[in-house]
Amino acid sequence: MTDDPVALLIEKCAAQDRAAFRALYRDTSAKLMGVLLRIVRERAEAEDALQEVYTRVWLRAGKYDPAKGRGMTWLIAITRNLAIDRLRARPDATSDDGLDMVQDSAPRAETRLVAMGEARRMADCFDTLEPERADAVRGAYLGGLSYVDLAARHAVPLNTMRTWLRRSLLRLKECLDQ
Amino acid sequence: MTDAPLTPRDADDAEAAEYVLGVQSLAERTASAARVKRDPEFAAMVADWENRFEGLNDGFDEAPAPNLLPAIEARLFPKPAKSPSRSGLWRWVSGAVFATAVVLLGLATLVPPKPALVAVLATADARLAYEVRHFGGELQITRVAGVPAVAGRVHELWLIAPGAAPISLGLLDRAELVVDYPRPPEGWTLAVSIEPAGGSPIGSPTGPVILAVEVGAET
Numbered sequence: 001m002t003d004d005p006v007a008l009l010i011e012k013c014a015a016q017d018r019a020a021f022r023a024l025y026r027d028t029s030a031k032l033m034g035v036l037l038r039i040v041r042e043r044a045e046a047e048d049a050l051q052e053v054y055t056r057v058w059l060r061a062g063k064y065d066p067a068k069g070r071g072m073t074w075l076i077a078i079t080r081n082l083a084i085d086r087l088r089a090r091p092d093a094t095s096d097d098g099l100d101m102v103q104d105s106a107p108r109a110e111t112r113l114v115a116m117g118e119a120r121r122m123a124d125c126f127d128t129l130e131p132e133r134a135d136a137v138r139g140a141y142l143g144g145l146s147y148v149d150l151a152a153r154h155a156v157p158l159n160t161m162r163t164w165l166r167r168s169l170l171r172l173k174e175c176l177d178q
Numbered sequence: 179m180t181d182a183p184l185t186p187r188d189a190d191d192a193e194a195a196e197y198v199l200g201v202q203s204l205a206e207r208t209a210s211a212a213r214v215k216r217d218p219e220f221a222a223m224v225a226d227w228e229n230r231f232e233g234l235n236d237g238f239d240e241a242p243a244p245n246l247l248p249a250i251e252a253r254l255f256p257k258p259a260k261s262p263s264r265s266g267l268w269r270w271v272s273g274a275v276f277a278t279a280v281v282l283l284g285l286a287t288l289v290p291p292k293p294a295l296v297a298v299l300a301t302a303d304a305r306l307a308y309e310v311r312h313f314g315g316e317l318q319i320t321r322v323a324g325v326p327a328v329a330g331r332v333h334e335l336w337l338i339a340p341g342a343a344p345i346s347l348g349l350l351d352r353a354e355l356v357v358d359y360p361r362p363p364e365g366w367t368l369a370v371s372i373e374p375a376g377g378s379p380i381g382s383p384t385g386p387v388i389l390a391v392e393v394g395a396e397t
Contacts, residue, residue, distance in 0.1 A: 014358070016315065018255065025247050033243035050243055052381045054250045055345050062358045069229045076235050077198075077228040084200035085379045088207055122233025140199040142237045147201045169195040170188055176230050 006071030013061035021058055028072065029054075032079045039083035039144035049086060053079050080144075087144050125175035133168040136161070194223035198231060204379065212376030215349065253342045255360070293318055296361060297368055299389040308335075308350065308389070310368055312361040317347065319355040326351055327372055333388075334377050338367040349377050366393050 006028060012020030032053055036046035056078055064074050126134040132154060139145045145153070151161040184192060196202050197210040214221045293313030300307035306324030310317060319335060327333050333350035337359075348355050350370065362368070371378070372385040 016358075016360070018251075022247060025250070029243040029246075030240040031238065034238045034241040037241050038238055047244065047246060049381075051246050051250050051253070051343075054246075055253055056381075058250075058254050059345070059347070059357070059359070068225060070232065073229060073232045073235065076238070080200065082381060085207070085381070087200075088202075088204040089380045119233040119236055122231075137199065138234065138237070140201045141231055141234050144200055146203065148203070150201065165199075165201065166184065166192040166196070169192055169199075170184070173191065173195070173227075173230065 004066065004071050006075065007064070007066040008071075010057070010061050010064045010071050010074065011066065013058055014064065021054075024057070025054060028075055031072070032075060035076055035079045036083050038142060039080065040086055045086065049079075049082055053082055056082070080141075084144050088146065121176065125172050128175055129168050129171060133164055136165055137168055137172065140165075190220060191223055194220060195227045198224055198227040208374050208376050208379055211379070212374075215351075215376060249342075253339055253345055294361070297391045297393050298322075299368055299370055299391050301389065306389070308370065315358060315360065317357045317359045317361075319347070319350060319357075321350065321353050330375050331372050331385075332375055332377060333370050334373045334383070336367075336369045336371065336383055337362055338369065340365050344369065344382055346377065346381065349373075362393050364393050367391065368393065 006024070009020045009024040009027070013024060029050065033046060033050055036049050036053070037043065040046050040049060053075075057075065060078070064071070126138070129137070136145075136150050136154060139153070140150065147158055147161055147165070150165070151158045154161065156164070183189075193210060193213075197207065197214070200207070202210060214224055293311035293316075296310040296312050296317070298307060298309050300323070304323055307322045309320050309322050311320070312318070335347040335350055335355065336344040337347050338344045347357050347359065367390060369383070369387050369390040371383040371387045373383070374385075378384045
């Protein structure tokens with residue numbers, strides 16, 4: 001836990017330490033802004049969502065348990081959840097804007113993954129999936145793609161996509177939990 | 179792939195993974211979000227998946243964010259009292275179907291053993307009422323009259339600083355809600371809206387505001 005400065009700051013936030021909250025914003029907002037921009041794809045909305053993210057972080061800090069995961073992982077989970085909620089709540093929720101962007105940056109993401117042990121295991125486990133299915137999982141995680149988006153992108157019926165993805169996820173779990 | 183159907187446990191786990199990935203439709207997602215809140219086992223599956231996907235987080239590039247701290251802090255932290263502008267909040271509340279609000283403050287000194295009463299959110303006929311109290315860094319919201327929202331809906335509690343966007347303090351699906359929070363100052367508004375099970379999916383009220391009260395009057 002001492003090697004997780006973000007976790008430490010979140011715990012201080014839980015103790016109502018506002019200086020820690022500012023430090024947390026300083027140290028993590030660029031990453032969370034990156035997550036929001038990638039998923040909601042509009043700067044004004046991303047900035048609005050970023051305010052909401054840190055509001056939630058402050059209010060929920062007491063629920064964070066460093067024994068259950070790293071601080072940054074917790075922050076990114078809150079951020080992705082909000083971003084995806086907003087995406088799904090859009091009237092044009094099936095829009096396929098930004099698909100190209102997701103495809104372009106996915107390989108770059110993976111080359112960087114290899115640098116870290118944890119991330120390497122992830123990459124190895126992705127390798128056990130058919131490339132197209134691994135690509136679908138990544139596109140959903142990083143780009144916020146829905147089943148509808150994925151089915152269109154891979155040109156398969158919605159139910160086929162769902163079956164594919166569910167099986168792939170369970171396979172991924174088996175590999176990662178080994 | 180059309181092999182055997184998943185076992186119930188695998189189906190739950192797949193739902194947790196789909197929720198974390200975010201591939202579900204809005205309706206499915208709302209249902210899973212509600213399940214996270216009421217089913218600890220499912221919530222644990224979701225947390226496991228968040229950790230499993232950790233290795234992908236490097237795929238998000240950093241992007242410099244403007245300093246939004248002043249706006250965030252204005253939403254979160256009571257400022258030393260200055261005269262609040264009412265227009266912002268009441269513009270937000272207006273138009274909503276809302277019953278009357280009753281403001282009560284100043285009882286604190288009369289009831290020392292009980293947490294200080296901050297406000298009462300009640301309909302005009304008092305058939306639905308929530309008491310908001312503050313004690314030891316916590317806000318305690320208790321339903322003192324009426325019943326929770328109908329199945330598939332939930333009462334959500336909001337706090338609105340003057341001129342700022344509402345923030346959710348949580349769901350009023352049980353008789354009592356306890357939130358770590360400083361005492362809201364005068365001029366701030368507490369409100370209750372009706373939201374889909376699991377709460378507003380977008381972080382601001384989506385349903386009708388049924389109760390609202392401004393924290394007011396001198397202690």
